[in-house]
Amino acid sequence: MANIFPRWSNLLPLKIAVCAGSAAAGVALAFTYYATPKTLTVGYQPSQPIPFSHKIHVDQVGLDCRYCHSFVEVSGHSNVPGGNTCWNCHQHVQRESPKLAPLHKSMNPAFPGYDGKPIEWVRVHKSPDFVYFNHSAHVNRGVSCQSCHGDVHKMEVVWQDQPHSMGWCLDCHRAPENALRPLEEVYNFNYGDADVLKYTKDQGVKTTKDLGLKLKEQFQVNPKKSCATCHH
């Protein structure tokens, strides 16, 4: 009787093992890179009904965040401005710009096709329903908009700048000094080491982080890490 398997079959099991192994490793790696919020959510940049440019309004016009997001300091929910907020200015400024058609549609009774319905902005930052993030708790304690939303003042169209994953939240809750600022600087997008001196005589304090550490002590900032902080 003869061999049932050809000679070359001797190395086959080894080859298969090697291939399968490397394939599995590859999948794992790919998953960890692509299937995490870091890649999935960061950079999400939907087109809006009105191509509203934060760059123009913040950098050039110099509006404060709170002019439109008026309740960010008092409410957990940072509100999207109502049509009339825009209308306050734009019934005079840039009135004829075709980009503003949707605004006219909702605000300007004289406009053909006026329906008074609010503008439907597309949500960019969406936290899951079981997460209760509270804006007022952060901006009133020295965490800037910039820390979570990035350089909005440079954005023509808003995109998501940070992963906003639980791990990302925890990083900051464990080391708040990286984000802490004097309350006056919370809405200042150009805050940097230069501004530190304004707030301290202490020569040891040079960088924003140094100041952050100082403020952490002074403000008694002690962020919680337990579940109920955000989930209830």
Place this chain on the structure above:
Amino acid sequence: MSKRIWHHPEVPADETTVSWRSAGQLEDTPAFREWLDREFPQGAAEMADESDAETSRRSFLKLMGASTALAGFGTAACRRPESYIVPYTKAPEWIIPGKATYYASSMPRATGATPLVVTTFEGRPTKLAPNKLHPDAEGTDAFAQASVLDLYSPSRSRQILKSGKPAKRAELDAAIAAIATDKSAKIGFLFGADDSPTRKRLAKDISAKFPAAKFYQYEALTGEAPVVLGDGVKLVADFAKADRILALDCDFAGTDPQGPVTPFFDRRKPEGKAYDHKPDAAKMNRLYAVEAAFSLTGGMADHRLRVAASQVALVAARIARELAVPGIVESPEITDSKQVAWIKAMAADLKSNAGKSMVLAGSRQSPAVHQIALAINLALENIGEGKALLALQTEVTGLGSLAALKKDIESGGIDTLFLLTPSNPIYDAPADLDFAGLLAKVKTSIHLSDRTNATAFASTWHIPAAHYLESWSDARSARGTYTVVQPMILPLYPNCVSELEILSALLSDDGKLLDGEGDKEAPSPAYDQVRKTFAALGGEDLSAWKKLLRDGFLADSSYPLATPVASPLAAGSFAAAPVKDALEVIFATDASVYDGRWIDNAWLQEAPDPISKLTWDNAALIAPKTAKELGIYDLIIEPEPVSTILGVESKYADVGPDGEGENRKQPMIQVTVNGRTLEIPVLVSFGQAENTLIIPLGYGQAFDKDDELGRKPANQSHVGLVGINRGFNAYPLRGSATTYFTTGATVELTDKRYSVALVQEHSAMYGRALAREVSTIESDDEKGDFKAQLANVKKQGNDSHAPPNVYLYKPLGSAKWNPGKDGKAQPHLNDPLHQWAMAIDLSACMGCNSCLVACQAENNIPIVGKEQVAKGREMHWIRMDRYFAAQKDNTFDPDNPALVPQPVACVHCESAPCETVCPVNATVHTEDGLNAMAYNRCIGTRYCANNCPYKARRFNFFDYNKRNPLIKHNLYKGPLGEKTVGDADHLQKNPNVTVRMRGVMEKCTYCVQRLKDSVIRQKRGQKQEALVAGKASTEMEVTTKTLRIPVDSVKTACQEACPADAITFGNLLDGDKSALVRSKHIERNYDLLNYIGTRPRTSYLARVKNPNPDMPDARFIGKATIHMV
């Protein structure tokens, strides 16, 4: 970082409605969609994603947040008549998306309006709380708490009916106009028993405009008391002033209020309401109760006498004679010597406290009892200014009774009848009145109700009523304080009309019926009427009006005093005692459906009856002894059954003869009385008078094919899924002469059985010192006096000989990896600002369901339906345990056990057994001492619940929020089952609490959403301080004071609702300034199951009974636990 540009797809116009359409969506009517569109325009749009619509009400919030933010700026999004509403002081801001706004309003009721603070989110009322500023402030009972659900009830009436068929608004308008313009119309108005000044005023105007108009009043279960006291006069109790209280079949703490009850409970606490002085028995009040079956009041009583309802008059008369009260005719002597002894001693106590005592007669008791009670009170000088009882002249006068109405109709005095009463006369009027026949005689009958009940279909017209949270009105509270009723939101459905709007329509020249929205943007006519009424009382100027809206009431506007006189007692006021073959049937007011008007309220239906613990149905209650005599129950489960195992005598709990859990099936009896019969399941109730049968009213309104007993389908359109096939209707047994009780009933056992859903099936503590009780008098069984007993509270039961708990290791973190500021290891509970804790005072807790329902409303707790409750799957975070403790050696009345309620929710153990067993860290402790539950991490191993000694955890066995549990077997159909998504119920959900999905564990959170909110609000103070001081934030010092919330400033939902102030909650770090900390330090404070060493944050305060040493039963009082080793 790659930027993927995402082009948002256009949402087609019709999409908005499509997203709301899903299988079995009760609310998917054009009406609802229209409402949604006009109320939340952006809402409809963002609902494009089905999953949003289904799973999370928060997305709903988010979108509404946005849309009402627009509203805040005055675009046409929110239709609330905003310019006329001033926010309640608590919330200085205008509507802010994501933040609750609070308004003062009130709930009109027969016994006086309940002053309320209404929580609204973007215009949705979601939660009610008592208005503590109000002079008649007290808690909110289960009915008030649950009333918000009615606003969103899917079965709510929303269609105009003409003789039972849907009709056009125009037709109705025509009909009304016709009446309004015919000055000679013979109109009759049937009002409820509540007192509304504006309605009173309009009634006057109406009788001016229509000379032939007549006014009547009817509510099924408000009694004949006024007849005795004089027209519109009522006695109101001021419990703060009462040292001795005698309740003659009067459940003043429960379904039969006699005035604000909170002060009564304040005086049940020997350390005072704020726990701020040494325990002092003298400061406590003493309650004597004479009643047939346990009521909440009877459960609180220090001395309780069991007599049939028909015998109360006799007892009252005997007491009167004891006190030598003039004008009481000789009454038959009481044969039972023990009762006599009881009465004598009690009477003596009343006498010695003359002027500081009160005798309260149940409002449904016979006039005789009221006459005697009045006579006694007058004799003891208990009535009058500064006394415990106030006789007040209400404005509810000149109203005819149902009998009068009958006469007028038969004499043709009435062509048009407006049925404005909250009751349902066709269903609940005394049988012998034959109200249906009566109504048929009336040419036009117009019925206003938020339910399409029997009367709705029997009348010519039915008009859907606006909920009190949707309409303008006013009311009088218990002592007559003028209280406003203001709308939180426009009527959810078009054509919903309020009582005042109908009246004003009749008064207007053209008789045009204007509803809540009024003409374009114009306020409702009711608004103008209320303002007019108020102007007369509080002046014209706007500031007064605004103050009214802000505070909810007008100060110093209570009723004037009246001087009632005792009237001679009619002969034949005394009935013979019931006997075995001529039982007495007592038609009880039901704690869940009242007179039947709440039949469609799922929260109330699922809330267990405080005494019998029965949900979703009613059943006849009978005393064990009687049951035995009648042979309808061969084995009774006694309060503490004793058996012998292996020669050792021991208590043990076998399953009763009628099963346990889902297998429980009660035998049915056939009751025959007044020539009518009723088949109803029977339950044994302890402490009930012999030879009586208690049958709660209000059930059995409609049946369909799914009925368990196969009763023939009827009235299916009268109720919704909640009320269908519920219980048994006892109204037909009632005659006008026997509205409360009737005698001569015979009972026979049928071979049928009916499954009942009881949430508690074992009434004894089985020798475990769980709910602890002491008495203020010397105890003769070596337990010593009051002082000694207090000192012993912590040592009762197993704790008397359990060794102290020793902890081998310290609850510390790692010094190397997670060091504290000082570089040392941090303790686990390391929040320096707040450490939350709670104390529940059993001395005040009476076991009503107020906290339970409040919790349900606050925390989005689903209902699960009768079958699931029977299995033992109810979701209430608070389990209201109720224990009976019988004295083995009770020689006075062995069948009269003590009743001790004990609400048990998660006690937030510092050393929580549930945490260590969770494999995925879904339940862990927070720095401020909460036992947190992360729903989104939970995979549902249910190990935590097994390891929870208090069994305080609840598991979502099904998708209760998504699948309608009320449809038979629906839960078991899984994906094929009918959904409740888009159902208006979802609008009630609290946006700050996650709606739990199937397969996760949940439990009490100490209302963590409220804690977080208050703590965060406090943090904002830091910035304010900086601004005020005009310094840079970095120059300001931030202290504990800045960041710690004010003492006792945050309340949990249960605490807020509790009418007895039995729950204190607060921050352990507040020191003695906090009532909580004080309550933790008093001797009565003990930990439930301390033996295990879980170190719970919720502790209990032992119940104190204040017996009268001279009473024959004194030595058996206050020993529910004390007699145990």
Place this chain on the structure above:
Amino acid sequence: MASTTQAAPETRTGVKLPVLEREKLILNGRSYHWITERICGVVENKQPLLWWLLFIPSAIIAAIGVGGGLFHLVSTGVGVWGNTNRVMWGWPIVNFVFWIGIGHAGTLISAILFLTRQNWRTSINRAAEAMTIFAVMCAGIFPAFHVGRVWFAWFLAPVPNANAIWQNFKSPLLWDVFAVSTYFTVSLIFWFLGMVPDLATIRDRCKPGLRKILYGIFSLGWRGGNRQWSHYEMAYLLLAALSTPLVLSVHSVVSFDFATSVVPGWHTTIFPPYFVAGAIFGGFAMVLTIMVPARFVYGLQDLITMKHIDNMAKIILLTGTIVGYAYLMELFVAFYSGAIYEMDAFKFRIAGPYWWAYAAMMSCNVLSPQVFWFKACRENLWVVMIVAMCVNVGMWFERFVIIVTTLARMWLPGDWKTFSPSAQDQMLFVGTIGLFLTLFMLFLRFLPCINIAEVKWTKLEADPHFDDKEHHPDHGVAIEPAYQKELAEAKS
């Protein structure tokens, strides 16, 4: 391992040495080939009708019970089972512990009896190991699917994730996850390695074709050279040495689920030993329940002799008595504790709503095995079968008593409520029995149900010194072979 049966040989000195008679493990001096024939025959010949009669129905039951049952469960919710907010663990966990218990005999027989050189194990260990594997598979179904959100069960695996949250290594349930999966894996390895030479045997017997190729692949090209055997033996020894503590640890960990809780009646240090004893007890009962019929159907009487059955009966008697002792000790400890909660817990077990379960447990587990004191009963296969069946039932009730009775009557009387299983509960349990049988039938059909190599090795002729009388160890005259000298020299 020399053993002899023939009369002691005439020696040159003429002294007659007494030789102990050893009971044969293989009767009628069957030849190597006969053994091969007989065992491989089970796989190669047509299956008897009985096989089909058992296989088809159990396959159907498995499909409906497990397949259908789990589908309904996952699509609808755990509520389809009888569990309630009072009795959060009902039948599912009862069944889990029951199956896991059964899964212990196999590895135990293979490992512990191997280490203790109990040769009689050779003819039953293969089937017992197979039983282990299948029982653990059945057991795994329950905890896996009884979680509320099975699609999130991966939360149990310690993988790094964007939520930066990890498992709770203090939870006995997590220990369970590790213990059970380890147990399954190692048992599988053990089973497979043991089978390699036998698969080779079958490979070499079957005609060229798919079967030959498959057996060829799974026998890994085993040649039976001694250079392989020597490593192989070592590997087998190691696995045995590893499995022994493992098998003890697994049921200990399972018992921790209860023992580490605060529940009265669960919180007791006696649980680990008592669970392990119970597991062995139940496991052997199941081995008997399966092997006694199989032995007849496939005519393996000469391989699975009365001695085997007798030994197993004795083990059941022993472990059954240990278990009984544990039951009584629980009662004593509860009484001695003086804590009302503890005492009541056991009162309720004995006289509470589920007294019948307790009674069943006691009579089946403690009383019924006592008949094995009598040889007559150990030799009467009917008695053996009945007792084995009793024990299977009794062990199930033991778990029922521990879990359901305790939870239905815990600390606060206010929440006491009894539990009743739903149809789905019962369906799934029956389904797993079907699954178990199905797998076992397939095992009989396709794999050598007895360890051929080891059985051959227990033959007397297997001893390399069998032929040479003059060098016979039992001779008393030891003659040192030349090579040993050499080795000694080589070493020094």
Place this chain on the structure above:
Amino acid sequence: MSTTRKRVYGYLAEFKSASALYKAAEKIRDAGFRKWDCYSPYPIHGLDGAMGLKRSILPWFVFFGGMTGTATAFTLAYSTQVVIYPTVVQAKPANIFTIPAFFPVMFELTILFSGFTVLFGLLALIQLPRLNHPLFASKQFHRATDDGFFIAIEARDSKFSPNATRELLAEIGGANIELVEEED
């Protein structure tokens, strides 16, 4: 016999019993052969000595495998429970004192890793799976897994010589001696 050129693998001889095999093995060992092996349907005790084989080194692999398991488990548990994200669980410490809770997992992983080391270690040592082998070409070799006892001496062995080896095998009692050839 086909005419294609074949490489000789070696001689295969059958012996009548385990004992015969045993003695034969001793002889061949003494004759100083290295590349040869005894084939039997079951492990024959003492044959290792008879062939002059050393004790298997597998235990050492397994020891280190097991240690790796222990270390892995400890690192995993300690780092996640104490270092990365300590959670407050039933007031239990989140520091060195929490280690006892890790023992079960440490134990299990030790066993698991050992188990795998045994499997893969063994396969490595005995160079399996190897599905193709010259011996499978032999007509009689299939009995090695049934009831045959064989000795095969490989041609690669330095002492191998076509005739002498054959004679040796015959002399020590080898029956049906066969020249096994590799086909390729």
